[in-house]
Amino acid sequence: MIIDLLEESVEKYRGKIAVCCDERNMTYGELYIRILKLSEELTAKGVKKGDHVALLLANSIEFILSFFAVNRCGGIIIPVYVNTGANKLVSIVNFCDIKFIISSKQYQDVYNAVTREVCLKMQSIFSVNEDGITECITLAEAPPLQEKVYESSECSNCHDLAVILFSSGTTGIPKGVMLSNNNITSNAKAISDYLRLSPDDKVLLVKNINHASSITGEMLISLYNGCSLYLTGDLPTPSLILQLMRKKGITVFFAVPSILFTLVRHRDFKSCCFEKLRIMNFYGACIGCEEIKMLHEKFPRVNLIYSYGLTEASPRVTYLEGEELIKRQGSSGKAIKDIELFIVDEAGNFQGPGSVGEIAVKGPNVMLGYYKNSELTKKVLGDGLLHTGDYGYRDEEGFLYVMGRKDNLIIQSGKNVYPEEIEKVLGSCSGIAEALVRGESDSFLGQKITAYLVAEDESSTELREVLLHCRQNLEDYKVPREVYFVAALEKNPNGKTVRNQEIKI
Incomplete structure (x- = not known):
């Protein structure tokens, strides 16, 4: 039972603050x-x-x-x-x-x-x-x-259905992901194993609490480890987040990259002291090497951790921390405890190091299936593995590199292009706050690579600088054919950019 995670802490830390929400302890x-x-x-x-x-x-x-x-x-x-x-x-x-x-x-x-x-x-x-x-x-x-x-x-019992979560996908209608007690408790314990939290930690949760990453990866691991969990019912603006981190002495913070970059660009950031902050775990979108270096500079004493996962995996699958983030540029890390990773081709054959294929997962965290969708369940879980829909490869040491979503693949003039790679490059361009890359229909190319950018300010970046940055960091056929600057990009409740959003130019 999921509640067993809490009961262990109740026995050890009965008189300690478990949760604080808007000054209610x-x-x-x-x-x-x-x-x-x-x-x-x-x-x-x-x-x-x-x-x-x-x-x-x-x-x-x-x-x-x-x-x-x-x-x-x-x-x-x-x-x-x-x-x-x-x-x-x-x-x-x-x-x-x-x-x-x-x-x-x-x-x-x-x-x-x-x-x-x-x-x-x-x-x-x-x-x-x-x-x-x-x-x-x-x-x-x-x-x-x-x-x-x-x-x-x-x-x-531990294998009974406990939670139905809606996947936070950005490309279509959410699916009802069925997770058992064991799916969630095993993942919470595996996350705890690499985070190494202590009862002295103060964990800040600002993302929407309805998602797998917030429930398992923040709420449950905090309470399981006897930490004090801080949350707010108010809109988590950058100024409020910084205020909570400073006022409450937050030691562990979880966020998607868009939140982190908004914080470091905020006018109050330079005046904030993060002497107690020791762990910052981000996920939801991988970010480039230059951005990682920037975060290391902004938070020099903080252990930065990137995690890869999906709702169907309860959700955490891999992690990468510290200097490895820079050393292994673009990697999503190694599998967490009790989880196995595989790369498979279209026929379901296992691929060796360096070979690109679909990422598949095996472990106690893998969902029971999709609610009222046996056909999709069979497709995703039919051979005993969770087929993630993400494409990537592993190196000789077992580190995972995620190239992009199978559903997001752009085929331009017969060449396969993953928009996530281009988005990373665009995100590392000076003056660019956000980037969305899609394949738009084209009668000649089939699909053309189109980028939609949000600038940090109106005069921060010119189009020629963006294209030059792309040419220096990408193969020529991956350079966007069209680039548009937009005021904002729509996000889902979990902070991810909605990929199929309607954009008015």
Whole structure:
């Protein structure tokens, strides 16, 4: 059970601060007592083993309480982004067979959509705060009240479905990724193995809490290791993040590269002291060598760690840290504990060092499958390996190099081009804040490489400088045929650039 990770820390660190959200503190002992209380209330309201329970909650203590309480009841946790549109929420509720929604009064306008539409399996919507259920909206007759809360060992086993997460892909409709208790707990322990956290650490979580990287790679590893987890329900602006890091003495920080670069360019950055910060783990997009060097210069005493993963792997797969980030330019590192990496060709044959193919993963972290999509599950997991859809290769020492998404591949004049490689080069160009590269339809070339750039400021970069930088760092056929400067690029809730976004020039 996922809650076992927390229970180990409760025994050791009962009186220590477990979580702090917007000046509200809760010790491990207080957190656990409230989880027990909420799980008892949920059981009394009809939540039982196997029920699908949506968490419509932002970054908050209430999310953490609800997450563990549902897991203790044996329910299936389905985190839902709080700013989901009304029609989209109704479709999620129906598709995922959700019976219960846990939310708070501030999102009443969002969940009210469910009360107005036909949601066949919905029974109740609960509003909660840190003291438990404050309101219950009953939509259908509930089953008879149960007399007790099941103990962890009774209500589930490690291989039972525990969580359904929506993949944070940027190219299409998210898929429901089914993860078991063991998928998540094994990955949390493997991440802990390379991070080497201590109970003295203060972990800052600013990304949306509904994603695999936030849940497993930040929330759970913090609580499993007896750390103090800091989060905020406010919009995580660069100034607020810097303020929290300084004021709270943050020692461990997780972020996607776009957040890191926004921080170092912020006007308050130079006045901030990061003497207590010791680990900065980034993921979501690989970055170039020059950018790595820049981060080393900005954070000279911090251990920089890059991680590669995907929701289907719970999510972490590899890591690379410290000087290796510069020494092994472009690498995503080696597999974390208990995970095996393979490179396979189109026929499924294993490839040796240096050969490019699809990256495949094997380990206890690999998902159970996609919810209500047996065809895709068979395609991705059919041979006992998780086929990631990413292309890359391994060197003689086993270090992984990710070249790009199979789905993103651009074929220009018969040549295969991965846009991620070009984006790295563009990102290392002086004056460029963000880059998106796509293959746009072309009657002569088939596809033409097109780049959309966000400049750091209006006068920071000229087009000829960008093209010269590309020619110096890429093969000629990889230099973008068209380059456009845009005001901004759309991001998904996890901070990744949406690849198929509509861009007005």
